[in-house]
Structure formats: structure tokens, C-alpha cells
Amino acid sequence: MLQYDLSHQATVMTAVNNFVDYMLNLELSHTDFIAHLCVLISAFQVFDQEGSEYGTSVGAFRNMVQFVEAHRGDVGIEAYLIRLSPKGISNLQTQLRNHRSLYLAEIRLFRQQEKDNQESFLAYVQRILHDHYKVLIVRVDLGYLKASMPNITVQDFYSHIESTRHLLKDKNGCFKHLLGYGLALEQGSSKGYHAHLMLIYNGSERCQDWYLANEVIQKWHEITQGLGYGVNNNTPEKKKQYADRGLLGIGMIHRNQPLEMQNALNVALYLTQPEKFMQRMLIKPLGKRTFFKGIYHEHGRKYKNNHPTSAEAGIWCEQDVDDLLDEPIVIEP
Known part of the structure; x- marks a missing residue:
């Protein structure tokens, strides 16, 4: 059974x-x-x-x-x-x-949409990376405390996400000097509704990525009125785990370091994966999306790229991320 x-x-x-x-x-x-x-x-x-x-x-x-x-x-x-x-x-x-044929068609459509999102977001991140000598990349995961999940509907989740997106657009406080972002919404049997957020800051203006990640999580906590929790992926311990496996693509990323650049792009790729069909949103408000990215205006200056992408860069798979994050399925209150 x-x-x-x-x-x-x-x-x-x-x-x-x-x-x-x-x-x-x-x-x-x-x-x-x-x-x-x-x-x-x-x-x-x-x-x-x-x-x-x-x-x-x-x-x-x-x-x-x-x-x-x-x-x-x-x-x-x-x-x-x-x-x-x-x-x-x-x-x-x-x-x-x-409904079997419709279900199979949904799988094909999901994979194509994720592929399109992936290509669009990757190009977006590439523009930002090549436009700046250094950027600061922060990754947080946002969800809900286990005890609060029975009170959270998909309407609540999207309301909290919209509030978060308004803050991202305003670019004040912990979002000051934000260049761009990617936000992927998912659901699961144990985590419930949750979001993966990638933030890209101007590295000439911002540092202390672990501190910024904590500030973002605190904002989420406020938005959800204490019902939410967040996972900081930019702690020194986790970054060391990534670095030891040649996968570090968060924190300070320099344009003249090919491995850092490629790993940063792999972080972006993780947000939109055609293979994550089982984590798709099974219910959502009518007409709402499940992936969002910011608007970035190139500053127009051209840079000669003397550092092509390294073929030796680590390639991320979902198991790599799960192993390195060692993230609890849910957080107890």
C-alpha cells in the first residue's frame, strides 16, 4: 500500500x-x-x-x-x-x-519549459558575470517550519514570494547593489512549498556573503511572520566543501578566473533542471509562474575575455548539491 x-x-x-x-x-x-x-x-x-x-x-x-x-x-x-x-x-x-497521454505531454512540456528557462537564465547570468570584474553570489533556500506547514496554502506561498520579489526590485537593505537574481519555486512531500534563490551582487560594493544570506533569510522570516525558515548555502563550512570538490561557484567570483566563472554558471543551471519533474508545482494560482529572474541592463563597456571557460570546471548534478548542502528536509520549530 x-x-x-x-x-x-x-x-x-x-x-x-x-x-x-x-x-x-x-x-x-x-x-x-x-x-x-x-x-x-x-x-x-x-x-x-x-x-x-x-x-x-x-x-x-x-x-x-x-x-x-x-x-x-x-x-x-x-x-x-x-x-x-x-x-x-x-x-x-x-x-x-x-489522462495518460496528457500526463506524458505535461512531462514533455515541463522539460521544454525548464530547458528554455535554463538557456535564458544562463545567458542572463553570463551577461552579468562578463560585465563586472567581480560579483558576489549568494544562494539561499526558503521554506517553512514543519509545525507551520499545515497552515500554509499555495496562495500563502505565492503571497510570500511576491513580497520577496518586491524587496528584490526595490534593492534596499540586504538587497542593495543587487545586479540580478533567479528564483525557482518547487514543492515536495517533506519540504512542502519551497524556493531556491540565487542572488548576484556587485562585488566591488558588497562582501561577507554569509552575512547577506543570513539577512535575506531574516527578511523571509519577517515576511512569513515567523512561519518560514531558510538555509544559508554560503557558510564557510559549506563553501569549503564545494571548494574541495572543485565546485565552488558562490561567494566572490572574479571574471579572470575561468573555474570560478564556470562554477557560477553551474549554480545558475541548478535552478532550472528539466530532470526535476517530480519537484514541480502541482498546484498554483491561475496564470502564475514558477521561475523568475531580475532585469539587468548592460552598462555597455566591452571587455576582452582572455580567460575562456575552463573545460576542467566541476559539473554539478543534483546529488552533488544534496551531498554538499547536507540540508535537513524540514526545520523543527
Whole structure:
């Protein structure tokens, strides 16, 4: 039997997605299928939000729930499901499986969108890196305390993200001398809704990247009214781990150091990965995006690049990042 954490919206949507994905690829007995539905439907209805855009799998499940609601009459959901005939159960399973082609199309679309985002963001970061002798790169991850997750909906998450983006645009306080940024939104069964943020500062104006990262995390804490937490990836300990493996692309990056430049670009690449389909947002407000970058205006001065990108630069994979960050899945209050 599949196991679920149904304590908050993000995990419920992940549980529904995993259930539908299982149904599209494997078989469940009628008894197990109904047992899962009895658990998932009631949990889903608690966190279902009008005005939201759902991924294909969750949307298919939602349509099936609406079908059940339209046919159960005055009978409770569990009682209705238990009394279903084999034909009725097969009908519900078919409703989910009819979305298989749409699900596969969603995978292809996600990978293409991430590839497009990756190319656009990489070019954006390259312009900034080559425009300045040195830049200061800060990486933080923003999420929510485990105890607060049951109170956080996707609308709350996007509201907090919008507040963060307003601060990024204003470029005051800990965002003063900010040249550009990338912000990727994701969700997971354990981390819930979370964001990966890459900040690029003018290195001639800013230093102490670990301090800036802490200040950004404090801003997130204020925005979320104490419900959020952040992970500082710019601590001396973590930077040493990156450096020992030839992967250091955060902190002070110099234009005349090819390895630093390439690793900084690899940090940018990590924010948009076509392989991270399972961490995609399964629910979001209508018309909202899941990746954002700042606006950068080139200063027009041309520099001769006598230091081509090094072929020996470390290549980051997701496991590299997970190993080096050694990041806790969630932070206890």
C-alpha cells in the first residue's frame, strides 16, 4: 500500500500525484483502489482551492472527485465508494487512466519549459558575470517550519514570494547593489512549498556573503511572520566543501578566473533542471509562474575575455548539491 503524509496542502497534492502516477503505470486491486480513495478524497477536499491551476495528475483526480460528488447523493463518500460495483470501480480507474497521454505531454512540456528557462537564465547570468570584474553570489533556500506547514496554502506561498520579489526590485537593505537574481519555486512531500534563490551582487560594493544570506533569510522570516525558515548555502563550512570538490561557484567570483566563472554558471543551471519533474508545482494560482529572474541592463563597456571557460570546471548534478548542502528536509520549530 502507498503511504501518505496528509498533514498539509503540498503533501496532499504530492500524495494525489503519486497515486495517479501509480495508477497510470501499475495495477491496484479494486479493494486497494477504494481504500486509497477513501483516504485521499477527504484529504484533497480539505485543501482543494478554487482559482487554482492543477497539474495534469491532480486535475484528473479532481475531476474524478467531482464525478463522485455528483453521483453519491446523500450517501457519504466512503459509504458510496465501498458500495460501488466492479464496473463502477473500473469506471473511476478509467477516468484516471484516460489522462495518460496528457500526463506524458505535461512531462514533455515541463522539460521544454525548464530547458528554455535554463538557456535564458544562463545567458542572463553570463551577461552579468562578463560585465563586472567581480560579483558576489549568494544562494539561499526558503521554506517553512514543519509545525507551520499545515497552515500554509499555495496562495500563502505565492503571497510570500511576491513580497520577496518586491524587496528584490526595490534593492534596499540586504538587497542593495543587487545586479540580478533567479528564483525557482518547487514543492515536495517533506519540504512542502519551497524556493531556491540565487542572488548576484556587485562585488566591488558588497562582501561577507554569509552575512547577506543570513539577512535575506531574516527578511523571509519577517515576511512569513515567523512561519518560514531558510538555509544559508554560503557558510564557510559549506563553501569549503564545494571548494574541495572543485565546485565552488558562490561567494566572490572574479571574471579572470575561468573555474570560478564556470562554477557560477553551474549554480545558475541548478535552478532550472528539466530532470526535476517530480519537484514541480502541482498546484498554483491561475496564470502564475514558477521561475523568475531580475532585469539587468548592460552598462555597455566591452571587455576582452582572455580567460575562456575552463573545460576542467566541476559539473554539478543534483546529488552533488544534496551531498554538499547536507540540508535537513524540514526545520523543527
